[in-house]
Amino acid sequence: MTARTTDVQRTLEAVWRIEGARVVASLARMVGDIGLAEDLAQDAVVDALAQWPEAGVPRNAAAWLTAVARRKAIDGWRRRERLDERYRAMAYDLTQEAPGPTDAWEPIDDDLLRLVFTACHPVLGREAQVALTLRVVGGLTSEEVARLFLVPVPTMQQRIVRAKKTLAAARVPFETPPPEEWAGRLAGVLSVVYLVFTEGYSATAGDQWLRHDLASEALRLGRILAGLTPQEPEVHGLVALMEFQASRFPARLAPDGSPVLLADQDRTRWDRSQITRGVQALARADALGRGRGNYTLQAAIAQCHSTAPSVEDTDWDRIVLLYEALATLTSNPIVELNRAVAVSMASGPEPALEIVDALADAGSLPRSHLLPSVRGELLARLGRMEEARADLTTAAALAQNARVREVLLARARAL
Amino acid sequence: MAPVDRRDPNVKYMLIMRATDEAIEASRAVPFEEMINAMGAYNESLIKAGVLLGGDGLSPPEEGFVVDFSAEDEPIVTDGPYGETHELFNGFWIIQTATKEEAIEWASRCPLGPGNKLEVRRITDASDFADFADNEYVQKEEVWRKELGTE
Structure with missing residues (x-):
């Protein structure tokens, strides 16, 4: 060449x-x-x-x-x-x-928006939506998408080819959704973008706990979406949420590559300019005056952390309220678990343990390490060390990520 | 297209706008609103592509001042622009792209007329100081840069 x-x-x-x-x-x-x-x-x-x-x-x-x-x-x-x-x-x-x-060619934003909605069409499975969105909306090669998701290139190529065939077979029109489907379909698009981000924020696969590359691509997709649909508060909310979470990347990893929990992070290492962008994006969402949805509420919670000088000086009462608002929107057990953590900070471990036990009794999150790890920490604060160790050990056994597992085991040993 | 391994979507670049006296003189012939529109469209395209992180324009150099360290004892402060420098720093953008070529492509699209230059510089990150990662001031400086929003 x-x-x-x-x-x-x-x-x-x-x-x-x-x-x-x-x-x-x-x-x-x-x-x-x-x-x-x-x-x-x-x-x-x-x-x-x-x-x-x-x-x-x-x-x-x-x-x-x-x-x-x-x-x-x-x-x-x-x-x-x-x-x-x-x-x-x-x-x-x-x-x-x-x-x-040819110089006069001007692409139309509406076409790009149609492309986004088509790539995230509900006729496709989640993996296919993610792959196709990164490929056709993000402009990545199949090789790059494969590398991002740590799967062999032929697997990813197959996934993308199948996704296109599925769209064609289902005769999915190249259109934005009609008004009655708009909100649900937009939520689908946002969840695809957030899925890319969370895979980067807390990688479930591989031995790297943080994947900057994935998170950066998700942020770019989010900003593109915000440019396409500036009238949608949840889009700005999602961008804000990702900016706040990404602002902590420099503090989330210890020198040995192990994850550092929010409470233990050196807040001076948080990226202030990124936090500022998050604050601005959330303000744009709120300025639309249509109330707060799923992502906007999560962004508001993230903002409480991002603007607090320390764990002790965090407005935990406000965070509890925001989680309660979030819980009315969604019956997600992860939200309940986070609400429990916030309650423990605002009012102590006992009321928090009640929430966690209610989740456990309901059989929620059976295969996630999160529930036993939170429960273990609450028990430790209550001085119930034997039970705490048992829960943290259970959590370690459930953790998919090697780094997370090590942290949990170290915590159990330290009790 | 072939896979590219040098791609890193975290790299930030600063696009530094420099104008010569001739460029500034020539720009007076262009209606100001036309310039605002062209620049606005360019900024909008950066925003819509999701690559713009920040940027600002600078007021005319007459409003500025220069602190000159060439004297041995005390720095000398003078009003206005540099006496003999012909390229004035007029404003900047900070963008985040996956490759250097993408930064070049964006820079090339900036609606600037003859006599103007756009200098593109990669913004350093912690990896540039990896050999001095343990240095207390290197660590602190990283924090300062971020707090100042100049990161």
Whole structure:
């Protein structure tokens, strides 16, 4: 590969990361299928790699890619031996739409939003939604998505191909959801983004407890969404929540790579500029005046921590109230568990233990290390050391992540 | 596209706007609102791509002052811009991109006219000081930078 070709490839990758999603989105609107749109775009990328080293990188590279891909779509339809009416009409429409000078190409935000909703369509499973979102909205290669999720490349390629086939087979229209489905579908999109983030924030797989790369991609996706739907408080709430949580990354790992709990973190290491961005995003959500939802409430809780000088000086009463509000929105046992922790800080371990025991009695979170680890800490504060050790040991046995397991075992030994 | 191993979505760059006297003179011919619109559209594209972390413009250099350390005893403070420097630092953006090429691509899209330059510098992080990680001041400085929001 010549130096020139390498340069072009790098430039092309940069352009793709910036505008690949918009290229695919505008093609998908033309052809009505994101799988086909992406194939066309990739063919255009191959052409670019062949032509740009000689001809130079066009001034509006994304417009060039879109124009080439669009021509390929038309040619493909014309070549079909038995043109059915639908394709004939589509090819005709595309030819009629005046292509104009490529520099004039302006991607439409609505198309990108359609792409987001299609990639997160409920006909797809969660893993497929995540993979497809990172691939087509995030502009990542299948190799990169595979590396992010620590799965073999062919597995990820298969997952993405299957996702596209599922969308095509279900004849999912390239559309944003109708008003009556909007809220639920948007919540689905946000949960995909947050899933990418939480996998980065507290990696369930691998021996690294923190995955900055995943968290950064999730934050970028969140900011893109906020740009697309500025009128949605929950989108800003999600961005705020991720900013607050990411602001603690520098303090979350001990030098040996083990996780440091919130209470033990050196708060001077928190990223102040990131906290400021979180505060701003939450203020944008609240300014919309439509009340606080799931992510906005979680962001408000995170903000209490982020702006408190120490654990003791944290407004725990307010955090308890916010958790109570969150609990009315969702029947998530994790929220109850967190509420118990907040109650223990505001009012002591006894009322908190009641909440945790109620969860345990209900059989909640049977396979999670979180419940016994919280219960163990509460018992320790109550001086019931024998039971505390037992719970922490149980928690360690349930922990998926090696680092977390070590911390729990060390804690049990120290009691 | 081929996998790229040098990609790291955490890298931050500062785009530093520098204008020569000629560029400033030439910009007077362009309606101010036109410039605001062009710059606004550029900023919006950075925001919508999720890469903009911050940035600001600077007021005219006449309002500024210079503290010069070339004298041996005391630094000398003078009002206004540098006497003989022809490239004025006018403003900056901080963006977060996965590759250097992506930063170059964004910088190239900035709507600046002839006579202007955009200097792009990677923002250092703790890994740049890894050899001195135990140094108390290196640790403190990291905290200070973050508290000042200049990180």
